[in-house]
Amino acid sequence: MTGLKKKLLRRIDPDLEAVESALVENLSPHLELVRQAAGHLIFSGGKRLRPLLTVLATRICGHESPFIPKFASAFEFIHTATLLHDDVIDGASMRRGKAVAHSIYGTPITILVGDFLLARASLIAAETENPGIIRVVSAMTEEMSQGEIHQLIKKGDIHITENEYMEIIRCKTGILIEGACRTGAMLADAPEEKENALTAYGKHLGLVFQIADDILDYTADTSELGKTVGTDLKEGKLTLPLIHALNRARSADRRLMETVIANKNFTENDFKALLDLLEKYNGLDYAKTIAEDHLARAKKHLEIFAPSETRDILFTLADYALYRTS
Amino acid sequence: MTGLKKKLLRRIDPDLEAVESALVENLSPHLELVRQAAGHLIFSGGKRLRPLLTVLATRICGHESPFIPKFASAFEFIHTATLLHDDVIDGASMRRGKAVAHSIYGTPITILVGDFLLARASLIAAETENPGIIRVVSAMTEEMSQGEIHQLIKKGDIHITENEYMEIIRCKTGILIEGACRTGAMLADAPEEKENALTAYGKHLGLVFQIADDILDYTADTSELGKTVGTDLKEGKLTLPLIHALNRARSADRRLMETVIANKNFTENDFKALLDLLEKYNGLDYAKTIAEDHLARAKKHLEIFAPSETRDILFTLADYALYRTS
Numbered sequence: 001m002t003g004l005k006k007k008l009l010r011r012i013d014p015d016l017e018a019v020e021s022a023l024v025e026n027l028s029p030h031l032e033l034v035r036q037a038a039g040h041l042i043f044s045g046g047k048r049l050r051p052l053l054t055v056l057a058t059r060i061c062g063h064e065s066p067f068i069p070k071f072a073s074a075f076e077f078i079h080t081a082t083l084l085h086d087d088v089i090d091g092a093s094m095r096r097g098k099a100v101a102h103s104i105y106g107t108p109i110t111i112l113v114g115d116f117l118l119a120r121a122s123l124i125a126a127e128t129e130n131p132g133i134i135r136v137v138s139a140m141t142e143e144m145s146q147g148e149i150h151q152l153i154k155k156g157d158i159h160i161t162e163n164e165y166m167e168i169i170r171c172k173t174g175i176l177i178e179g180a181c182r183t184g185a186m187l188a189d190a191p192e193e194k195e196n197a198l199t200a201y202g203k204h205l206g207l208v209f210q211i212a213d214d215i216l217d218y219t220a221d222t223s224e225l226g227k228t229v230g231t232d233l234k235e236g237k238l239t240l241p242l243i244h245a246l247n248r249a250r251s252a253d254r255r256l257m258e259t260v261i262a263n264k265n266f267t268e269n270d271f272k273a274l275l276d277l278l279e280k281y282n283g284l285d286y287a288k289t290i291a292e293d294h295l296a297r298a299k300k301h302l303e304i305f306a307p308s309e310t311r312d313i314l315f316t317l318a319d320y321a322l323y324r325t326s
Numbered sequence: 327m328t329g330l331k332k333k334l335l336r337r338i339d340p341d342l343e344a345v346e347s348a349l350v351e352n353l354s355p356h357l358e359l360v361r362q363a364a365g366h367l368i369f370s371g372g373k374r375l376r377p378l379l380t381v382l383a384t385r386i387c388g389h390e391s392p393f394i395p396k397f398a399s400a401f402e403f404i405h406t407a408t409l410l411h412d413d414v415i416d417g418a419s420m421r422r423g424k425a426v427a428h429s430i431y432g433t434p435i436t437i438l439v440g441d442f443l444l445a446r447a448s449l450i451a452a453e454t455e456n457p458g459i460i461r462v463v464s465a466m467t468e469e470m471s472q473g474e475i476h477q478l479i480k481k482g483d484i485h486i487t488e489n490e491y492m493e494i495i496r497c498k499t500g501i502l503i504e505g506a507c508r509t510g511a512m513l514a515d516a517p518e519e520k521e522n523a524l525t526a527y528g529k530h531l532g533l534v535f536q537i538a539d540d541i542l543d544y545t546a547d548t549s550e551l552g553k554t555v556g557t558d559l560k561e562g563k564l565t566l567p568l569i570h571a572l573n574r575a576r577s578a579d580r581r582l583m584e585t586v587i588a589n590k591n592f593t594e595n596d597f598k599a600l601l602d603l604l605e606k607y608n609g610l611d612y613a614k615t616i617a618e619d620h621l622a623r624a625k626k627h628l629e630i631f632a633p634s635e636t637r638d639i640l641f642t643l644a645d646y647a648l649y650r651t652s
Contacts, residue, residue: 029472030472030476031472031475031476031479033475033479034472034475085437085438085441088433088434088437089433089434089437089438107414107415108414108415108478109475109478111411111414111415111437112411112415112471112474112475112478113471113475114441115411115440115441115444115467115470115471115474116468116471116472116475118441118444118445118467119444119464119465119466119467119468119470119471120468122448122460122463122464122467122468123461123464123465123468125464126457126460126461126464127461129457131452131455131457131460134448134452134457134460135449135452135453137448138445138448138449138451138452139445139449140445141441141444141445141448142442142445142446142448142449144441144445145438145439145441145442145445146355146356146357146360146442148438148441149357149359149360149435149438149439149442150356150357152434152435152438153357153359
């Protein structure tokens with residue numbers, strides 16, 4: 001575990017515990033099988049980034065209420081639903097070091113449990129009786145599904161642009177993290193400038209988080225990552241490091257990269273050759289620079305809040321989003 | 327077309343047109359592919375029963391507003407989403423006489439378009455800014471996913487009871503039709519007894535509709551039905567006619583029925599033999615009697631409303647739910 005993660009965990013431990021209990025309490029399906037199939041992924045060591053952000057966003061706006069962990073759990077339920085559906089769609093085999101749900105419970109159950117979790121989250125959002133919050137939550141899931149579809153359309157497309165990539169990750173990852181922060185402020189009935197600041201923090205943090213994920217898919221240690229490095233490439237997902245390198249590569253190198261991309265069964269040596277080219281054309285560094293820019297912007301937006309323990313944690317969370325190793 | 331359908335269509339034509347326009351207007355995805363993939367099923371000649379019920383429920387409560395067709399369209403979007411996911415889950419090939427969406431657009435897009443439509447419906451519900459309505463819509467989709475899972479668990483189970491069957495169809499079909507009626511009353515801000523009456527009408531109508539569907543799967547004309555007769559049985563779905571016959575069959579007949587059920591590749595002759603046994607043990611008649619009972623109860627609940635054209639249509643719709651031929 002990195003020092004950053006340790007430092008963070010010490011400070012958020014009580015919040016993580018509250019979120020954990022809320023997840024157990026509020027899953028509440030009729031059928032035991034739904035609890036098992038949903039629980040398989042929900043309780044598999046996720047980071048709880050999204051619910052944690054909601055909790056912290058309400059707190060930095062000076063709001064406390066016993067409903068907060070429950071409300072926050074909605075964001076983990078939505079996140080889990082999208083992971084369940086994505087793993088079916090991508091034909092993934094591992095997630096967080098475990099076999100994916102659909103390999104155990106079958107695709108039908110997994111699709112329906114995803115639907116259940118989306119509805120569960122809507123129902124929790126409805127409990128706020130706050131039309132603004134409900135609208136943000138619904139709009140989020142709408143954008144997310146479209147982001148995933150956009151990603152599917154661009155699968156294996158070597159002409160994908162950096163802008164298209166940014167739009168895809170904004171929808172598929174950014175929107176939910178942004179929504180987790182924003183609705184926290186809304187639940188706290190925060191003034192508009194605080195809501196906007198947390199919305200912007202979440203938006204940039206979401207981009208940082210996804211770009212870091214996409215870098216880790218090239219650089220992480222497989223055992224630490226909980227899935228095989230190079231999975232994105234195997235699934236035809238061209239991410240920022242590769243998009244940048246493709247744009248800059250000279251024709252022979254570009255052809256080599258295109259060959260590896262086109263070959264779903266690339267060897268370890270092919271992957272190493274590709275990594276060398278990402279290095280040569282600064283793909284990984286470039287992606288890191290873009291992420292660092294969004295990280296700085298995320299933090300900047302928090303400056304309207306007075307210094308506090310909560311603001312500190314939000315800063316550290318943003319650092320962690322980029323500098324984590326898994 | 328039956329006389330009943332003709333009579334009905336003449337009277338609801340302007341409402342159907344309004345619903346149709348609302349469906350086109352409010353699908354509004356970012357991506358053309360989403361419009362196409364969702365539109366493939368949405369605009370394939372569905373009955374529009376659910377949105378129509380919402381429109382009629384608001385009207386019988388004396389409410390008129392330009393928002394109604396839009397609100398009503400949410401119920402068709404939810405209905406379409408569940409059909410898209412169900413067809414993936416069941417491995418279906420035909421729906422409304424057309425190839426299913428996933429055979430054209432692929433399973434991944436179809437799953438995600440289903441998610442999109444569920445979110446689209448939530449967003450439309452959120453527009454009402456009515457927490458009660460929003461809660462009903464979210465609770466509906468939650469129950470529906472659990473009903474589908476329950477059905478999956480019971481697939482091929484010859485010990486399924488009539489109660490389990492009724493609970494499954496209540497969740498997978500009844501809840502949405504009930505919700506379409508109930509939220510119509512809520513949107514009209516109707517007094518509690520009218521809301522309860524429309525809720526109960528919808529609940530019983532939903533059961534009538536599904537039992538009729540399950541009977542038609544044995545008795546309809548394939549070309550009229552838009553999918554092959556016997557599909558439920560092929561998919562391992564044991565429905566009321568068969569459940570009743572199984573319960574009453576003498577052991578040799580029961581064994582024969584069990585053999586057909588267990589054999590996914592049953593022949594036309596096997597199916598005919600099964601139909602004979604359904605006849606012998608009154609399976610189809612029994613299911614019809616149960617449906618007629620719910621039909622009578624559905625109508626009974628409408629009696630608190632003064633006679634009107636709208637009430638008449640709701641009566642006729644209930645008859646149509648049972649006495650249709652496709």
